[in-house]
Amino acid sequence: MFYRETGQFKTNYADDMAVFPILQDRLGIALILAVAFVLIPLTGSNFLLSSVMIPFLVFSLASIGLNILTGYTGLISLGTGAFMGVGAYACYKLTTLFPEVNIVVWIVASGFFSSLVGVLFGLPSLRIKGFYLAVATLAAQFFLQWCFTRIPWLYNYNTSGAIEVGQRTLFGIDVTGPKASLEARYMVLLTLVTVLTWVASNLMHGRIGRSFMAVRDMDIAAELMGIDLLKTKLLAFAVSSFYAGVAGAAMMFLWYGGGEANDAFNINQSFLILFMVIIGGLGSMIGSFFGAAFISMLPTMLKFGLPALGIPLAGATAEHLTYILVGALIIFFLIVEPHGLARLWQIGKQKLRMWPFPY
Amino acid sequence: MSATDHSIRKGEVLLAVDQVSLSFGGVKAITDVSFDIRKGEIRAIIGPNGAGKTSMLNVINGFYHPQQGRITFKGQTRSKMRPSVAASQGIARTFQNVALFKGMSTLDNIMSGRTLKMNSNFFWQCLRHGPAMAEEIRHREFVEDIIDFLEIQAIRKVPVGKLPYGLQKRVELGRALAMEPDLLLLDEPMAGMNLEEKEDMSRFIIDVNTQYGTTIALIEHDMGVVMDLSDRVVVLEYGRKLADGTPDEVKADQNVIDAYLGVAH
Numbered sequence: 001m002f003y004r005e006t007g008q009f010k011t012n013y014a015d016d017m018a019v020f021p022i023l024q025d026r027l028g029i030a031l032i033l034a035v036a037f038v039l040i041p042l043t044g045s046n047f048l049l050s051s052v053m054i055p056f057l058v059f060s061l062a063s064i065g066l067n068i069l070t071g072y073t074g075l076i077s078l079g080t081g082a083f084m085g086v087g088a089y090a091c092y093k094l095t096t097l098f099p100e101v102n103i104v105v106w107i108v109a110s111g112f113f114s115s116l117v118g119v120l121f122g123l124p125s126l127r128i129k130g131f132y133l134a135v136a137t138l139a140a141q142f143f144l145q146w147c148f149t150r151i152p153w154l155y156n157y158n159t160s161g162a163i164e165v166g167q168r169t170l171f172g173i174d175v176t177g178p179k180a181s182l183e184a185r186y187m188v189l190l191t192l193v194t195v196l197t198w199v200a201s202n203l204m205h206g207r208i209g210r211s212f213m214a215v216r217d218m219d220i221a222a223e224l225m226g227i228d229l230l231k232t233k234l235l236a237f238a239v240s241s242f243y244a245g246v247a248g249a250a251m252m253f254l255w256y257g258g259g260e261a262n263d264a265f266n267i268n269q270s271f272l273i274l275f276m277v278i279i280g281g282l283g284s285m286i287g288s289f290f291g292a293a294f295i296s297m298l299p300t301m302l303k304f305g306l307p308a309l310g311i312p313l314a315g316a317t318a319e320h321l322t323y324i325l326v327g328a329l330i331i332f333f334l335i336v337e338p339h340g341l342a343r344l345w346q347i348g349k350q351k352l353r354m355w356p357f358p359y
Numbered sequence: 360m361s362a363t364d365h366s367i368r369k370g371e372v373l374l375a376v377d378q379v380s381l382s383f384g385g386v387k388a389i390t391d392v393s394f395d396i397r398k399g400e401i402r403a404i405i406g407p408n409g410a411g412k413t414s415m416l417n418v419i420n421g422f423y424h425p426q427q428g429r430i431t432f433k434g435q436t437r438s439k440m441r442p443s444v445a446a447s448q449g450i451a452r453t454f455q456n457v458a459l460f461k462g463m464s465t466l467d468n469i470m471s472g473r474t475l476k477m478n479s480n481f482f483w484q485c486l487r488h489g490p491a492m493a494e495e496i497r498h499r500e501f502v503e504d505i506i507d508f509l510e511i512q513a514i515r516k517v518p519v520g521k522l523p524y525g526l527q528k529r530v531e532l533g534r535a536l537a538m539e540p541d542l543l544l545l546d547e548p549m550a551g552m553n554l555e556e557k558e559d560m561s562r563f564i565i566d567v568n569t570q571y572g573t574t575i576a577l578i579e580h581d582m583g584v585v586m587d588l589s590d591r592v593v594v595l596e597y598g599r600k601l602a603d604g605t606p607d608e609v610k611a612d613q614n615v616i617d618a619y620l621g622v623a624h
Contacts, residue, residue, distance in 0.1 A: 013499045017496070199485045206484050208481070216460075216462065218458045218460055220442075221454065225471055
């Protein structure tokens with residue numbers, strides 16, 4: 001009744017090819033952006049920003065990255081954690097070598113380093129597919145993780161072996177380091193995520209996105225259309241690793257504020273992001289956000305939400321119970337909709353178009 | 360198509376296959392086959408199952424590399440080439456088992472056929488503005504013509520995985536046409552279709568040939584269709600060339616009759 005495209009006629013192809021052709025969708029996006037940019041920073045508590053929104057945004061970015069590779073191009077990767085690490089270390093090196101350059105520039109630039117490494121480890125993808133490629137990217141995960149701990153140059157010969165986030169400003173406001181406010185970090189991260197999501201969506205809607213999906217769906221026919229498989233796959237690795245790298249840099253500099261990278265960028269992280277992509281929906285932008293929200297917010301919500309509802313939880317029990325619940329919910333959603341939350345969302349929208357009529 | 364039509368359509372040679380042999384290990388798929396395809400004609404390749412017809416198409420568009428022989432396309436001779444290079448030179452094809460991009464809509468499938476014609480750079484692709492958008496619209500217009508031509512307007516935005524088989528075949532033809540090929544290879548375009556669908560597809564093939572002037576090489580098992588559509592027919596059996604000529608000549612050829620009907624020993 002409210003959500004229907006009836007009467008919204010497109011009179012030119014540009015309108016018809018818009019990412020959000022339906023007016024209600026555009027209003028919805030505007031509302032979400034308004035809430036994210038204005039309402040949350042103004043009224044949100046520190047807890048909401050630091051434990052819910054910032055992790056969610058970082059994981060969204062990483063999920064988009066992996067979704068471009070796995071969901072759109074059909075190449076499974078278990079190296080996302082390591083590619084994120086490359087971004088974090090690149091950003092650390094860059095900002096210590098050139099402290100005068102703005103940190104936001106370096107966070108974005110570190111994505112390019114991650115791209116390069118991603119392309120390198122993406123080379124075998126021309127020959128190997130599926131599970132075998134997953135194993136090959138596992139090599140990237142272990143090798144890069146080894147580099148992070150064994151090459152002291154990467155962490156500037158710190159005795160702690162950790163990334164130390166210095167104080168950096170943007171427009172005179174601290175955005176990284178101990179004195180940076182949560183709001184500032186959140187706003188920088190949100191802006192990054194918004195812009196990069198827009199770019200990813202643009203790419204996926206055009207020629208490049210189509211060639212990615214062509215390679216995923218039927219690589220023989222794609223080659224016949226004149227799509228160079230090696231170039232396309234490497235481009236997918238490059239774009240995907242770029243997003244992972246930026247997410248990694250953002251994670252260290254805007255969320256953790258430094259720390260032992262070996263814990264943050266290990267194989268568990270790679271799996272976690274793969275789960276986000278699968279649960280959210282392969283080959284869907286909004287699915288990346290759903291997946292990131294589901295996996296990153298759910299434990300927090302259960303941990304703090306259940307006691308608030310009067311169900312007492314404490315210490316180790318709480319943690320274990322959260323694991324059990326999250327696991328059960330993952331299984332539940334995958335049984336209800338194997339194509340992920342994004343498909344569930346689509347079905348919901350379809351239903352809403354018909355509502356209140358049965359068909 | 361009347362007999363007089365055949366004599367008019369004798370353009371220059373577009374593609375020549377010269378003494379091509381292909382084997383997989385000990386299995387000989389094609390042995391010493393030569394034939395040519397002339398500009399503007401509809402050329403049929405027929406033969407019993409396992410005769411090497413699909414292998415022949417795979418050789419022509421570069422999936423298989425023949426051990427011996429040469430292929431001359433538009434005056435350029437080559438023995439090895441990659442499918443993407445064949446595509447850029449103007450060879451398009453459809454597959455025996457539909458090879459569409461199942462997760463994409465009809466529109467996106469046909470648009471992907473335009474990939475080679477698109478060249479806006481990565482930067483503009485990121486912004487989806489300026490040259491990238493202008494290009495997208497230009498190609499959309501071209502694709503809409505094809506959609507009109509194939510009468511598939513209603514399924515424009517439907518994911519092709521959900522379409523019935525007959526329509527999928529039509530979308531696949533559309534995707535090949537979007538490449539504006541000089542040579543269109545159709546591998547059993549009518550396999551598994553009912554009479555009505557076959558008639559539709561035959562009409563599209565003739566229209567493509569006359570309206571767009573595309574040279575077509577097709578593999579088909581329905582002899583009625585083959586004899587009606589094609590200008591010239593080449594017959595393969597066990598990887599060898601059995602006969603080559605107009606439908607009438609081939610029909611009268613004793614070797615062909617023996618191959619199809621069997622010989623009394």
